[in-house]
Amino acid sequence: MDFFNYKNQQLFAEDVAVANIAEEFNTPCYIYSRSAIEQNWQAFDKAAGQHPHLVCYAVKANSNLGVLNVMARMGSGFDIVSGGELARVIEAGGDPAKVVFSGVGKTEAEIEYALEAGILCFNVESQPELDRINKVAAELDKKAPISIRVNPDVDAKTHPYISTGLKANKFGIERERALEVYQYAASLSHLDVQGIDCHIGSQLTDVQPFIDALDKVLLLIDELKAVGIEVKHLDVGGGLGVTYNDEIPPSVDEYVAALLSRLTDRPALKLIFEPGRSIMANAGILVTKVEFIKQGEEKNFAIIDAAMNDLIRPSLYEAWQNIVPIDQSIERDAAIYDIVGPICETGDFLGKDRNLKIAAGDLLAVRSSGAYGFTMASNYNSRCRAAEIMVDGKSTHLVRAREQLTDLWKGETVLPA
Ligand SMILES: Cc1ncc(COP(=O)(O)O)c(C=O)c1O
Ligand SMILES: N[C@@H](CCCC[NH3+])C(=O)O
16 A cells, blocks of 8 residues: 555645645655555465464664564564664664674674674675674684575575675675675584574565575575584575566565475474565655756756755666655646756766656655655755655654754864864
């Protein structure tokens, strides 16, 4: 179900008119729907049914404390990639015992922090990382729970920047070396081998690469068992795609059912999911105002008050996101526009060649912006980052205020005279 809908030609977020939110909180602003987040999270939980499982939301998709708190209240686990994300999970009321820690470059300080917090598992990406975790755990007189991220060499058929399961990518341990690395891990005194992990990329719209990767990992689980290493959980990563334009990704039900169909003879193998985009992308929009219409010789430009610093996906991946007027009732002539921001870069666009009926002062919504939107925002051009608002039925909550000019130099100072 879509929680951003037109009623009487006005865009609503749940039961609140987006125009009213923009008036109260100004633009640009991100708006998230609590119901959408809950429904998308529960889709995973329900689809897994009685099979032992844990949904570990990938914090990188959207790490707003309000967003994390909505999931923490439902009992979610979290997939983190930094000490900063762990701190945010804890601050938002998340349970560290349900946290898995992914990423290729964990520092000693981050490992120590995660061990002290008592996380569920480190998803280890290299042999030197095993040594580092073992060393830090020994210093703390603890045993670190680990799983090894296996790179199955499967083509996820997604954008090359967000494909992670190929030999050419920096992630995980090659399938061929995995057995040997597991045996090495099992030999280290302060590691406790708990699981196995795999994540092949993001925005996958076909279920087959997931299944190909799973089959390779299941074979490895059997090989490990044969040498006396028994894993308790299988972390299948995230990566399920969403509809931005005309993509038709598998539903959560289809995706989970396809995975479970391979696990019928392994009822005790706990599944961990790390969905990010599929929970958050369509639970959020970015609202922006048209500042000027500029007619160039070759193109028309709608210059808006949001920019690549607010939402970098179109500039970085040439990602397409739907851009719609908030008020559809105004009758104007349609024209083709590039939707561009005020940043001094030709690559600063949110959409190209869009057919819209717009004028200066109009509000637009960039759809599907709840994932990898605010989390990838920056202060480029010394722009203040946008406000974030959570809608919950009829009520709105400011879950992060717009940055102020003074926030732009927090912690920074000029040289002494
Ligand atoms: C290890 C890991 N887990 C989970 C995710 C979340 O992926 P997605 O947002 O595509 O579900 C990512 C990002 O691709 C990731 O790198
Ligand atoms: N940031 C990417 C997804 C990256 C996934 C992280 N492993 C996007 O917006 O599509």
